[in-house]
Amino acid sequence: MSDDKLNKFGDLYREIGRELAAIVGDPDKTLLYVEADEGWVGPNVFKDEGNQIRYFDPSRKLTDLLFEVWTAEDPDKRWSAMEYTITGTKFTVEFVFPEKFGDDFDNDERRELVLQRHYGDKPRVYPPPGDMGWLLRELN
Structure with missing residues (x-):
C-alpha cells in the first residue's frame, strides 16, 4: 500500500485489522481476501493454524468497513x-485493479489461487452450513 493511501485511509485499514482480531482472536497469520464492485463487497477471512487453514465468517461490521473504504476511493x-x-x-x-482482473476466472477460482499462493496445499476447514446454507450431496 502506498504512503498516500495509508495517510488517507490508514484509520479505516487499522479498524479493519481490529475487526479481524474480533473475528479470529489472535490475528497473526490472518488473510482477508476481498472482491468488490459497485454496490457489493465479498470478504473471505482465513487464518493459518499451522497444520490447516480455517475460514471465518465475516462480520457485518467488517463488510461495512470494507464497503466504506472501497467507496471512499475515487x-x-x-x-x-x-x-x-x-x-x-x-x-x-x-490491490488488484479492474484492468488487471480479467475474466479468465470466477470469484471462487481467484480465491483458490490466492489461497494456494499464501498457504500452498494446507487443508482448509470451513464451518458447516448454517440455517441459510445448502448442503449438496451426490445423487446416485
Missing part, C-alpha cells in the same frame, strides 16, 4: 480485489 482508483494480511502486529495490503 471511482477511477477503486480496486477489484484486495489482500489484507496480518503477520505479528503488522498488516500489509495489496
